[in-house]
Amino acid sequence: MVTVRADRATVLTALAAAVHPAWEVVPRVAFIPRGQSLQEYLDRAARQMAESQQTAVRVASDYLHRDVGAVRFDVGEVSGPSAGAVFALEIVRQLAGGPPPPGVTVAASGMLLPDGRLARVGGIRQKVVAAEAVGASYFVVPREEAEAARAAARRIKVIPADNVAEAVRAISTAGEAPR
DSSP: OOOOOOOOOOOOHHHHHHOTTTTTOOGGGGSSSSSOOOHHHHHHHHHHHHHHHHHHHHHHHHHHOOOOOOOOOOTTOOOTTTHHHHHHHHHHHHHHHHSSSSTTEEEEOOOTTSSSBEESSSSSHHHHHHHHHHTTTTEEGGGGGHHHHHHHOOEEEEEEEEEHHHHHHHHTTTSSOOO
């Protein structure tokens, strides 16, 4: 799972963001609508995380054609909807014994819709940088964010996918890690 952290910008962070590929300064209203408190935003993000976990279990069950039962997620302080794709892919991997091949590390980001489609999440440039920093070989992203992900990628191979089934197929045919 790859996530993005947000802090209040300062002059120093704005200058750093101008040169650091993993940093970006965006207006607060891009994430927290006017009139909404920080606590309301955090509560909404926590609900989105819980919903993404439930959706991942349902989508993985549909993909595997069986009820996967109860799944425990340990995400620490991460919240928001963008981990749904990685949750579903990991459930499928653990229960089906499938991809990725040995020696291949896969990162993923994408909001998971109830029908298994992957949707845009934002912060993709920063997520690519973070995935590369931890040594991931491949990065699964919603197809609509593939161009931005490829533009940020230096070493990682970007795998665009419209849905979980497509992502599983792409990961299962992944070859050697990019050099």
